[in-house]
Amino acid sequence: MRMVSRIIAFFRDRHHDRELAEELDGHRAMLVDSYRRRGLSDAEADRAARVALGSPAQLRDAHRDVRGLPLADAFVRDFRYALRGCRRQPGFTAIAVLTLAIGIGANAAVFSVVHAVLIQPLPYRDPDALVSVTRSRTGTGNATSWISLRRWEAMREARSFDAGVYRPAPEDVILAGRDPEALRGARMSANVLDILGVRPIVGRAFRSDEDIDGAPPVALISERLWARRFAKSRSIIGTSITMNSAPVTIIGVLPATFQFPLRDVDIWFPRPSAAAFLEPQYQACCAPLLGIARLRNGVTREQAVAELSVLNQRYESDTHRIDAGPAGLTPLKDDLVGRVDTMLWMLMAAVGFVLLIACANVATLLMARATSRTREFAIRAALGAARWRVLQQLVTESLLLTAVGGGLGLALASGGVHAIATMRLVDLPRAGEIAVNGTVLLWTMGVACATALLFGTFPSLQLLRRDVMDRLRQSGAGTPESPRRHRLVGVGTRGALAIVQVALSLILLIGAGLMTQTITRLSRVDLGFPSAGLLTMRVPLPVATYTSVDTRATFFEQLVQRINGLPGVRGATVVRAMPTTGGLATNFQIDSQRIPDPGHVQQWVQTVTPGYFEAIRLPLKRGRTFDPRDNSRGAPPVAIVNERFARKYWPTYPSRNAPLGERLFIPVIATKSLFEIVGVVADVRHSGLTKEPDPQIYVPDRLYPAQNAFLALRTDGNPLRTIEAIRAEVRALDPNQPVTDINTMDDLLERSTGQQHLTARVLGAFAAIALALALIGLYGVLSYSVTQRTQEIGIRRVLGAGCRDVIWIVLGLSLRVTLVGITLGTAGAYAWTRLLKSLLFDVSATDGVTFVGAPAAFVFVSLLASLAPVWRASRVDPSVILRSE
Amino acid sequence: MESRSSILQGTLDLMVLKTLDAMGPQHGYGLARRIEQISEDTLLVNQGTIYLCLIRLVQKRWISAKWGVSENNRRAKFYSLTKAGRRQLEAETSNWERLSGVIGRLLRLSPGI
Numbered sequence: 001m002r003m004v005s006r007i008i009a010f011f012r013d014r015h016h017d018r019e020l021a022e023e024l025d026g027h028r029a030m031l032v033d034s035y036r037r038r039g040l041s042d043a044e045a046d047r048a049a050r051v052a053l054g055s056p057a058q059l060r061d062a063h064r065d066v067r068g069l070p071l072a073d074a075f076v077r078d079f080r081y082a083l084r085g086c087r088r089q090p091g092f093t094a095i096a097v098l099t100l101a102i103g104i105g106a107n108a109a110v111f112s113v114v115h116a117v118l119i120q121p122l123p124y125r126d127p128d129a130l131v132s133v134t135r136s137r138t139g140t141g142n143a144t145s146w147i148s149l150r151r152w153e154a155m156r157e158a159r160s161f162d163a164g165v166y167r168p169a170p171e172d173v174i175l176a177g178r179d180p181e182a183l184r185g186a187r188m189s190a191n192v193l194d195i196l197g198v199r200p201i202v203g204r205a206f207r208s209d210e211d212i213d214g215a216p217p218v219a220l221i222s223e224r225l226w227a228r229r230f231a232k233s234r235s236i237i238g239t240s241i242t243m244n245s246a247p248v249t250i251i252g253v254l255p256a257t258f259q260f261p262l263r264d265v266d267i268w269f270p271r272p273s274a275a276a277f278l279e280p281q282y283q284a285c286c287a288p289l290l291g292i293a294r295l296r297n298g299v300t301r302e303q304a305v306a307e308l309s310v311l312n313q314r315y316e317s318d319t320h321r322i323d324a325g326p327a328g329l330t331p332l333k334d335d336l337v338g339r340v341d342t343m344l345w346m347l348m349a350a351v352g353f354v355l356l357i358a359c360a361n362v363a364t365l366l367m368a369r370a371t372s373r374t375r376e377f378a379i380r381a382a383l384g385a386a387r388w389r390v391l392q393q394l395v396t397e398s399l400l401l402t403a404v405g406g407g408l409g410l411a412l413a414s415g416g417v418h419a420i421a422t423m424r425l426v427d428l429p430r431a432g433e434i435a436v437n438g439t440v441l442l443w444t445m446g447v448a449c450a451t452a453l454l455f456g457t458f459p460s461l462q463l464l465r466r467d468v469m470d471r472l473r474q475s476g477a478g479t480p481e482s483p484r485r486h487r488l489v490g491v492g493t494r495g496a497l498a499i500v501q502v503a504l505s506l507i508l509l510i511g512a513g514l515m516t517q518t519i520t521r522l523s524r525v526d527l528g529f530p531s532a533g534l535l536t537m538r539v540p541l542p543v544a545t546y547t548s549v550d551t552r553a554t555f556f557e558q559l560v561q562r563i564n565g566l567p568g569v570r571g572a573t574v575v576r577a578m579p580t581t582g583g584l585a586t587n588f589q590i591d592s593q594r595i596p597d598p599g600h601v602q603q604w605v606q607t608v609t610p611g612y613f614e615a616i617r618l619p620l621k622r623g624r625t626f627d628p629r630d631n632s633r634g635a636p637p638v639a640i641v642n643e644r645f646a647r648k649y650w651p652t653y654p655s656r657n658a659p660l661g662e663r664l665f666i667p668v669i670a671t672k673s674l675f676e677i678v679g680v681v682a683d684v685r686h687s688g689l690t691k692e693p694d695p696q697i698y699v700p701d702r703l704y705p706a707q708n709a710f711l712a713l714r715t716d717g718n719p720l721r722t723i724e725a726i727r728a729e730v731r732a733l734d735p736n737q738p739v740t741d742i743n744t745m746d747d748l749l750e751r752s753t754g755q756q757h758l759t760a761r762v763l764g765a766f767a768a769i770a771l772a773l774a775l776i777g778l779y780g781v782l783s784y785s786v787t788q789r790t791q792e793i794g795i796r797r798v799l800g801a802g803c804r805d806v807i808w809i810v811l812g813l814s815l816r817v818t819l820v821g822i823t824l825g826t827a828g829a830y831a832w833t834r835l836l837k838s839l840l841f842d843v844s845a846t847d848g849v850t851f852v853g854a855p856a857a858f859v860f861v862s863l864l865a866s867l868a869p870v871w872r873a874s875r876v877d878p879s880v881i882l883r884s885e
Numbered sequence: 886m887e888s889r890s891s892i893l894q895g896t897l898d899l900m901v902l903k904t905l906d907a908m909g910p911q912h913g914y915g916l917a918r919r920i921e922q923i924s925e926d927t928l929l930v931n932q933g934t935i936y937l938c939l940i941r942l943v944q945k946r947w948i949s950a951k952w953g954v955s956e957n958n959r960r961a962k963f964y965s966l967t968k969a970g971r972r973q974l975e976a977e978t979s980n981w982e983r984l985s986g987v988i989g990r991l992l993r994l995s996p997g998i
């Protein structure tokens with residue numbers, strides 16, 4: 001009963017205060033009346049009445065405590081007070097809130113990503129039993145292992161696990177209709193959905209007989225496509241639509257959350273090896289597929305791996321094949337996110353540093369504010385406020401700042417999260433799951449509270465440490481610095497905070513330095529040809545309409561002719577794959593040497609239209625390039641190899657004539673004829689800037705044009721301006737033919753080193769913020785110290801200290817803070833940059849230049865930050881000081 | 886506030902209830918004066934303190950408050966006993982009598998026993 005009244009009273013505070021005040025006024029009036037009747041003068045009566053009644057303010061507070069909720073009441077009052085305080089100092093408030101918003105927002109954003117990608121279990125049934133089939137025993141390179149359809153069939157005999165296969169690359173699908181559109185497709189074996197434990201929200205999943213060649217083509221579509229294109233109509237199930245010029249029956253819709261094996265897939269097909277742009281003869285033996293498996297109940301990963309190796313041996317002895325075989329099983333999550341987890345944890349640490357620096361900054365601000373409010377606190381203490389009440393008020397103030405900063409930070413974070421999830425620089429796995437969800441909110445609140453406590457503690461400690469009454473006696477508003485022996489390396493609490501800032505920002509600076517060097521070195525790597533000004537795009541020819549080699553070759557020939565005729569185009573060419581985009585690696589044999597063993601070694605084979613080398617400007621080292629005659633029907637097959645290839649198989653190169661005139665057997669292209677090598681060209685880093693150049697074979701396009709080839713061209717001026725003209729030319733050749741994946745070569749290269757670029761940018765930004773905050777912090781410490789020690793400096797001047805001695809007082813403090821901070825920071829960076837190691841290129845994680853240069857630069861800028869305080873100290877006029885005392 | 890001498894607080898409560906019972910509705914000033922006269926300043930730190938007791942009793946629904954006009958024409962809040970307050974007073978009174986009887990007997994005991 002009473003509690004209810006108290007709660008009601010708490011919310012009707014003002015009303016009760018007014019009633020009480022009125023009551024007390026009446027009471028006092030009656031007291032005055034009675035004293036007057038006793039013969040006191042008006043003034044005496046009034047005074048006596050006030051004494052008899054007691055202090056109305058104290059009574060009001062006591063009354064509130066009795067009738068309401070004292071703790072909540074105090075909080076509300078503190079809150080209002082804090083709000084007033086903040087409004088009185090808009091500059092301080094804005095800086096503190098903004099600093100906290102950046103710190104908390106960056107944390108929330110990166111944590112959302114880390115949580116969704118690394119922490120959250122995979123959104124499948126019993127995700128711990130899911131594994132990826134990995135790492136061949138004979139091959140090297142990728143952790144994941146390519147599996148052919150035949151090998152998968154052998155793996156299906158396993159009793160300890162169920163294996164499925166999928167194609168890891170997206171497939172361009174053209175959906176015919178009123179307005180044709182290009183969709184992102186994916187292929188997986190019929191049992192993959194079962195393995196993952198995902199069911200369609202409408203319709204049915206694939207049946208195993210739909211995996212077999214010749215089965216009627218079926219597809220599952222995404223919820224997004226279902227809504228966008230079919231208005232969520234259930235009648236679409238079972239109907240046939242035209243995709244890539246062939247009819248396909250839609251059998252079901254997969255939920256929007258389903259992002260396997262890639263994000264933003266709109267349509268899934270069974271028969272993983274039957275990728276629309278893979279030449280038919282390839283499909284069963286060599287289609288590069290990846291394996292996924294679910295361990296059966298009670299089976300450990302070791303048992304499953306043991307059975308896999310038994311199956312491998314049987315398969316290899318049965319088929320006499322030693323193609324790359326799968327040997328390991330890795331937890332699916334590790335395999336999916338393994339390539340980004342270092343980067344993400346590293347970024348998480350970096351935003352942690354930024355938040356700590358922000359905390360130190362706000363703590364310094366609050367301390368400065370608390371110092372100027374010493375008298376206020378002292379007076380409150382003298383009026384009877386308990387120490388904990390004053391503390392409570394300080395904590396309330398920090399909480400208010402953090403709440404506002406945190407709220408703003410969350411707003412920043414949700415924007416940032418969207419940018420991260422949709423960025424093109426790094427193809428983040430599980431990007432579709434990234435969201436500012438309950439966990440992230442909870443975590444952010446936790447971080448914010450910890451932050452408030454962390455930076456709120458310092459001014460409170462300062463307050464608790466000293467005798468309150470001491471301050472009331474003081475004439476000035478400031479507090480003297482505590483005696484030297486209490487101070488950490490003689491720099492005080494502020495100094496310690498500045499040291500922390502210097503150390504953390506140096507860590508970030510060193511990280512940014514290493515990444516910047518990586519980017520610089522990457523940009524200096526010679527790709528093999530100039531990438532600038534080269535525009536690339538894909539022209540995916542549907543298998544149904546471009547089945548024969550001739551139709552494809554003719555299309556490309558005409559396309560190159562038309563594009564070359566466009567104004568501003570300096571050379572166009574069609575090629576199977578641009579650097580960093582994979583391509584065709586196939587078996588071959590050198591006719592004269594009978595090496596290597598076919599089926600054993602694979603090298604990149606590029607099919608190009610004549611003019612390729614001229615268009616991309618790849619230097620010719622020997623012999624000749626292709627001319628149009630080489631690409632005509634019935635021309636004798638010719639090939640060009642690169643220097644890496646020539647050196648590998650003809651160690652005498654370049655001193656002898658070889659390999660010119662040598663002949664190559666490339667069974668995938670032609671089994672009845674040999675390719676004569678007519679030229680040698682410069683090396684290209686086809687696998688990316690961070691890899692060594694690979695041996696390559698180039699052959700004219702005519703015999704084996706790609707289904708999904710690249711069109712590459714050089715233009716005068718901005719290459720992106722020609723895109724519309726190119727589309728028009730493609731439409732003129734075939735009105736249904738789309739152009740996809742339009743990128744400059746520089747974009748492709750940047751994306752292939754996307755993690756490095758992203759990390760460099762993020763660390764660069766963080767380091768810049770941190771450096772600025774640290775310098776502001778250092779400047780604050782120094783100028784505060786000069787203000788505090790003006791008297792001391794004045795007295796020293798009077799006693800004969802020179803300008804130099806005075807300068808050293810300030811400079812000494814600056815150097816102490818900077819040097820201690822740098823020492824700690826360098827040690828911290830030494831530990832932290834290990835995380836960066838896998839992202840670095842051509843730079844050591846403990847690179848001497850960076851580890852010496854960054855601290856040296858820091859000392860230099862910290863000296864700059866000391867200039868103004870030093871100047872002020874040197875200008876202290878002794879006479880003014882003496883007069884002021 | 887409530888933790889401070891609960892015996893004193895209980896006594897003050899009882900006195901306010903008894904005074905209202907005996908004298909009818911009263912304002913704070915009247916109650917304070919009456920209690921000062923009886924207790925000789927031991928129960929009230931100052932006259933304002935009476936309002937802390939009054940709001941507590943109002944919240945317990947033992948007394949009710951109504952604005953009115955005092956004998957010398959001043960607006961004042963008048964407190965009067967509620968039914969629950971009367972019941973409480975009766976219970977407290979018998980309690981008190983029993984307790985004071987016990988204490989009295991205890992104090993009359995001679996040290997020899």
